[in-house]
Amino acid sequence: MKKLFITILSIAFFSATQAQTFVSKGKIEYEKKVNLHSNLENDSWSQMIMKTLPKFKTTYFDLFFDNGKTVYKPGKDVIEPVKIPDWVLGPANDNTVFTDLEKQTVTAQKTVFDGTYLLNDSTRKLDWKITNDTRTIAGFECRKATAIIMDSIFVVAFYTDQILATGGPESFNGLPGMILGLAIPRLHATWYATKLEMVQVKETDLAAPSKGKKINKTELNSKLADAMKNWGKEGTRNIWQVML
């Protein structure tokens, strides 16, 4: 978890006089880990499947940020020796999320089962509770904040104020800095930044996704709720996963 690939050359040293320790653009790589075993039910059927699966599914995402805009998209590929069944993973695992932090709008492209949707909405407004706990992620000291999404899902975020963009993975934002760590215990999922690259962010990197059926959050939510209403626990989990 604590991979210290720090490529922040410019912050390695700084003068005590002027604090040029702030990053305004670049690329962050997140490692997303989902505990598959915890997502499975505790019956012998699932136990049997569990035996054939690794405990964690690891995927990578890149977040480009510059000038009040961020794009979060699938990063480097990980070839798993064992193919993990889709139903264990659930939907919406390869989201591309464009956020305009100034206009406060989000465009997210999500694969939901057999369909691809393009979600257009305003940014999520959360009541972030700020705590005193800190933690170092990818070389940055991050402060812990917590929030509740979708009425009941507890979210833990670690943000650093050394990055000026107020974004984060998926559609999480609104903290006074960049979210480098994110944990959603109910989904057994974590996102942790592994490195920050101070690269030039091209316009193409920051392009909003355009594929998929256009839909807004309310419409998608009601569509999902209708299809998942009989799915029990797993349906609820699926809705959460899509609506993140």
Place this chain on the structure above:
Amino acid sequence: MRKLLLIACALFIGYTSQAQQSSVKGEINDTINKVSLQNTVISLLRAKDSVLVKFTRSNKEGHFELNNVKDGNYVIMITHATYANYYDQLTVKPGEEIKLGRIPLTLQAKLLENVTVRQTIAAMRMKGDTLEYRTDSFKVRQGASVEDLLKVLPGIQVDKDGKITAQGEKIEKVLVDGEEFFSDDPTIATRGLQADALERVQVFDKKSDQATFTGIDDGQKTKTLNLKLKEDRKKGYFGKLDAAAGTDDRWNGQAMINVFKGKRKFSAYGIMSSTGKTGLDWNDQSNYGGGQNMEMMDDGGIMMFGGGGQDFSAYGQGLPKSWTGALHYSNKYNNDKQNINGSYRYSKLNTEGFNNSLSQNVIENNVIYQRDQTTNSSSRFRHSLSGIYDLQIDSFTSVKITLNGYKGENRGLSNFFGEVEQEANGRRSTREGYSTNAGENQNLTSSLLLRKRFRKPGRTVSLNVDQAHNRNNTAGIQYSLNEYFSGTVLDSARLFDQQKLNISESNSVNTRIVYTEPLSKKLFTEVNYGLRISNNNSERSTFNADNTGKYTMFDNIYSNNYKFNFLINTFGLNFKYNTKKVNMGAGMDVAQADFKQTDQLSKVETKRNYTNLFPKANFTYIFNANSRFTFTYNGNTRQPSISQIQPVRDNTNTLVELIGNANLKQEFRQNFNLRYNSYKMLNQRGIYTSFNMSTTSNAISRYDIIEPTGKTTSQYINVNGNYNFFSNIGYNLKVKALDAHVNFGINLNGGRYIQFVNTKRNVTNTLTPGFGFGFNKGKEKKYSANLWANFNYNMSKSSLFPDRETNYYTFSAYPNFNVQLPAKFEINVDAEINLRQKTSVFDQDNNVYLLNGYIGRKILKNDKGIIKITGYDLLNQNKGYNRFISNNSIQERTFQVLQQYFMLNFTWNFAKTPAGMGPMQY
């Protein structure tokens, strides 16, 4: 990291016009270095819960301004990367000044208590390649068995013998909670378990153990059904007692208990029945106890066995009486690293029945009629044991040991009368007599599977050693008087009074080692080597009765004694390529097979060597989570069996004589399978299509010479052009307006078969289009209505007999209706309708309407008991009937089946489930 600097803030309080909102302004300074700090974050947190309300960053000069702040209590938090944090309390009142004081803030993140999510149940859905049914959504009558439930699940059909078809494909394995239940016989679970014990039914393609282990999909799949028990059925116990007595000596008794505690499972059941109600598999295994069978193995080897399979059969024909008892135990130890699983079963089956058949053979200018009447009775029993031991040595190595065995006896008696009549010349022959047999059989198989995985993903090695032993002895008398007439005049007669002693034994060992190696992250290779050795003996001694009636005279013609040994070496190389969207593979196995047959009586030795090829390829494209297209190809050469090259003399059927063909070549079969499945998650409807085609070049077919007397001399020869195909499209959906599940499908099957009859090539083409429809609707505790109907039109044409019309339809339907009446009464009606159209040959429609029903009343607390009056075959017209048509012959059979009876039945379900559970659903 932590420099202890304090930040002093100068705060200004300004009024922002009239809007009862204030603004907070300030300036951030490094007090020691006396510089203003840019980009400092100033956050305003709500005092009561430290929720972030507003934040800003200071500008170049260190100034900041927070506007439109509502009145209230806040904590101001000022952070700057390399400076210590600054906190203070801040009360903002409309227009009033704010004082800052330093207060450290500690707030613990508090996990919300989990919100209980109400679980409702859905009908069916796809989970990747698993199709899942939530059983509560499908209404079946109370006390219904799993089989009854399966019958109403869309896309699943169950035939009379309990064979299950899902999505048009045969189910080969039924698991309960992922494990085999008592045996590999599916009906043990489907008939033994009650539907209400299930939470879900899952249909999926079980990958081969090898694929599961290596993680490399080898395309080998077994259609599998998993029955997932309800959570409350996993602890405590549940069971059932059932007793019934009726008219016509019909009775049933059943006791069943399942005790679960953690990982330990124990179950036992006993069934006795004279109505065919049983946990046994009654699949047709007419050759039980006597006959000899040969079976081709995948690698081109031949397995020889005598006697039947695991279980008894005969149900559906004759009147059965059965007794079955079984025990099952399984447990897991040591953190699930050790797993044992054992079963014992005793089964006994007595049947009595009669059987009439009429067949018609057309040969050029002659028609031969053959009529047979048989009455028979048989009795057999068997003790079976099975055990599995699984050991996970570490996360890389595992061992699995499997042991199966049985020992049993059988006895039978049949009386027969047969008649053969030739239309052209009026010749006639009859045979009349009886046969008896008594035998014992035993079987033992064991296997060891050792698997090791390496640190490098995809690198594995596995070793599999199987052993099988089979022994079968029977002794019997064949007494038959054969008379030959021309017109009504007796020409000749012959009496057979023979004792037959059969001993057959086979022993085989099969070893296989498989190594897989990743060539890249996406490309894998698999190398395998196998060695199979098999030794078989078969001795059939026939003795004729001497003058004193003792069987002392050895009969050379009707006796045989031979040894049959083979050795097969197999080598294979396969490649697999897997990505997110595409799975594909290709490869080939090559088997070198050496056969040797020694006729111990004539001392004739026949040897054959063959090289068999097994090419294969598969391709899957995954459109999205619920849609995929699959293509598979398998090819295999099959060498002729030794009996086709050099048959052993046998007089079981005196009307057919088999001649060997030493020039017989291997046949090459190719099988192509295309499948497309798609399920629309949000619309809750799915489509399943499949197309399967097999072609055979150099197919081993028959060359029959039918003499005017009706005697057939057969030889096997190679022909080209044989093929067959089957295809189906199924569609299912939930009709929301009706609140019902509807499914329908079309299928088209056909083929071409070539053989020779009296030197002429006869090509038989068949084509069977069909349509199926299913409907399920119900309301819990009110009613349920289910229907499955199937219509097929059978067309068949032979080139040698073009005039013969063999087009006819068959229709079958299984409606079921259950209604709950007031005062705890209920009525259930189900029917089995089978219609067969008459043809030019069969001069009447052969229709069976089997109607069954009961009226019952629930009794006891929580409706745990029910008393029922059952009527079977209410219309009293059940009959056993079969119809066979081949190119030049037609056969019709009628046989004894259970007919109308009435029965009084009492059922008591008992269960102890964990505390706090509601009343049982029954």
